[in-house]
Amino acid sequence: MKKINKLFLIIAFVFAGYSCDLTDLDQLNNPNAVTAENADLDLYWNAIQTSFAGWWSGNQWPMLQVTRIECMTWGSTYENAYTPGSFNGSWNSAYAGLIPDIDAMNLMASEKESWIHVGAGKILKGYILQMLVDKHGDIPYTEAWKGTENAQPSFDSQQSVYDIAGGLYDEAIADLNKTAIGSPGVDIYYGSSQASWIKLANTLKFRMALNKGDAGGISSALAAGVIDASADDWKFQYGTNRSNPNSRHPWYSGAYESGASSYTSNYFMWELHEEKPFPDPRVRYLYKRQDLDASDEDLFTLDCVVTGTEPQWYKDPYTNAYGVVTTWPFCLGSNLVEDGAANAKGYWGRDHGNDDGTPPDGQKRTARGIYPAAGMYDDGNAATGVFGSTFGHTQRQGTTGGGGAGHQPMLMSSMVYFMRAEAAQDGLSGESARGMLEMAMRRSIEEVMTYSAAWGPVGDLNADGTGAEPEQRNIDNYVNYVLAAYDAAGDSEAKLNIIVKEFRLACMGNGVEPFNSMRRTGHPLEMQSSMKAASAGTFPRLFPYPSDVTNLNANAPVRTGLGEKVFWDRAGSLN
Numbered sequence: 001m002k003k004i005n006k007l008f009l010i011i012a013f014v015f016a017g018y019s020c021d022l023t024d025l026d027q028l029n030n031p032n033a034v035t036a037e038n039a040d041l042d043l044y045w046n047a048i049q050t051s052f053a054g055w056w057s058g059n060q061w062p063m064l065q066v067t068r069i070e071c072m073t074w075g076s077t078y079e080n081a082y083t084p085g086s087f088n089g090s091w092n093s094a095y096a097g098l099i100p101d102i103d104a105m106n107l108m109a110s111e112k113e114s115w116i117h118v119g120a121g122k123i124l125k126g127y128i129l130q131m132l133v134d135k136h137g138d139i140p141y142t143e144a145w146k147g148t149e150n151a152q153p154s155f156d157s158q159q160s161v162y163d164i165a166g167g168l169y170d171e172a173i174a175d176l177n178k179t180a181i182g183s184p185g186v187d188i189y190y191g192s193s194q195a196s197w198i199k200l201a202n203t204l205k206f207r208m209a210l211n212k213g214d215a216g217g218i219s220s221a222l223a224a225g226v227i228d229a230s231a232d233d234w235k236f237q238y239g240t241n242r243s244n245p246n247s248r249h250p251w252y253s254g255a256y257e258s259g260a261s262s263y264t265s266n267y268f269m270w271e272l273h274e275e276k277p278f279p280d281p282r283v284r285y286l287y288k289r290q291d292l293d294a295s296d297e298d299l300f301t302l303d304c305v306v307t308g309t310e311p312q313w314y315k316d317p318y319t320n321a322y323g324v325v326t327t328w329p330f331c332l333g334s335n336l337v338e339d340g341a342a343n344a345k346g347y348w349g350r351d352h353g354n355d356d357g358t359p360p361d362g363q364k365r366t367a368r369g370i371y372p373a374a375g376m377y378d379d380g381n382a383a384t385g386v387f388g389s390t391f392g393h394t395q396r397q398g399t400t401g402g403g404g405a406g407h408q409p410m411l412m413s414s415m416v417y418f419m420r421a422e423a424a425q426d427g428l429s430g431e432s433a434r435g436m437l438e439m440a441m442r443r444s445i446e447e448v449m450t451y452s453a454a455w456g457p458v459g460d461l462n463a464d465g466t467g468a469e470p471e472q473r474n475i476d477n478y479v480n481y482v483l484a485a486y487d488a489a490g491d492s493e494a495k496l497n498i499i500v501k502e503f504r505l506a507c508m509g510n511g512v513e514p515f516n517s518m519r520r521t522g523h524p525l526e527m528q529s530s531m532k533a534a535s536a537g538t539f540p541r542l543f544p545y546p547s548d549v550t551n552l553n554a555n556a557p558v559r560t561g562l563g564e565k566v567f568w569d570r571a572g573s574l575n
Helices: 002-018 041-066 084-112 115-136 158-176 194-212 215-224 250-255 266-273 413-425 433-452 472-488 492-505 512-521 547-552
Strands: 234-237 407-411
Touching: 041 084, 041 115, 041 234, 041 407, 041 512, 084 115, 084 547, 115 158, 115 194, 115 512, 158 194, 194 215, 194 407, 194 413, 194 512, 266 492, 407 413, 413 433, 413 492, 413 512, 433 472, 433 492, 472 492, 492 512
Parallel strands: none
Antiparallel strands: 234 407
8 A cells, every 4th residue: 555655646746747947936935845854765756756757858858859859949040949048947946956855865865774765866966967067068066055155156167067977876886786775665767676777877977978088988888787778778657647647748648638739840750751762660659640631721720831931942952861862851741842732641740940820730730659658659541541540630638549658768778779889980989880870770669669569550561651560671671771871871970970860860759869969979960950040040059057047146157159069069060
């Protein structure tokens, strides 16, 4: 009975922890907050692990947009889309909630020698600090959390905070190797497995070394053992509870009740469905189309449907990562601008930088599918326009698909293999870049399909990509096409371009890793620019400091623009 109560408590925290905006900071005493007076270790831990998942999700959303995995609709330029006020919630959640709670829990857990609590807490704290540096640059640490003694803390250098985060990972490994007295009642991430938490810490050390271009650190982390199997994936698992509280994946809650999905990225859908000679084996799992035919739409429901509204550069040919000359997709995912609606095949989102208003298209635009939100599999027949048994709109009061029991893919084994491919291609390890690339692609497809097996149909794709789930030959065709392009690439940079592009395509639901990879490598070289502006402006190498910080702390650094770089950023220009 006690475990049931703890599980219910975790579900209850999911909804509360998912909000990223702190809009009423004057309420200093929250009667529902966890404090040293009203909490035991598991109450702290339950609040931390669920709040961390919400914090992570909110932090990575702008990264999903700038990497074009999701579309940027907050403005037609980066300067308009990412303003200081939009980052208050994530910053305050870290400084006023997560890190103080972790410190308080670890103080209590150390006294009780509950080393899994301590080790896991230090890993999450290290990750939070690293994320803040990677996102904003210098941050307060040494003088932070002193309350009224120092209301305007100085900012520590990026490198020093990285060293602190790395030290926390090392401390966590040491703690997790101790004999623990007790363990978390419920550990959503790793089921209180000390070995799994240690492997995560080693992987985060590898990830940090890759950012810094530290070959020695990469070698050391790989030798210690990083995430290399799906059983070790770092993810937050949602439930199917519909209300009181709603424990489902937010993408499911947003599109499978009575509301509409937020706009998906036309460019990303085009990359998956159209750019190669055949559809990506994952595309029917990632997206659920609602309206197959856009040829009868007008400017009221689809503002880009009329030919001639696209910028001229959409028609300019370019050579893509695979060595093929093509043109940019426009509007509905087709690169045939003259008859885009007819060739869209139902993939209906928005182009990068399209910040127009919202027409009555809630049951037309493409929604997220099975992975990772546990929505519906797309079994519509794109060739003939015939609707399959589960085709049609998604707004069905939460009764379809996987019921929202999705997950946040924080660090999957496929992502780690892509990072290993990047490291090898960059000369930072002795592994085979090509071998790691192949393993990464196959593991990503396996992750998507295995996860979705309970809700997707059994069968095979037809030659044109219609039908049910793909057989092995379709997967082999995809992998072999990419590897052939890799082999034919003219130099190491061209090969790295393919690795990073495929890395992006494997990161649905995770903008953090491809954003970092872009800043490490300067790839992919070809990315759709803003639809509504002559230029998307300066690519955000670092996001602005929150307005709460710059307005209230005189020690906050003066940011000169979005082009300032984190200390490890070694890429050239990005768009």
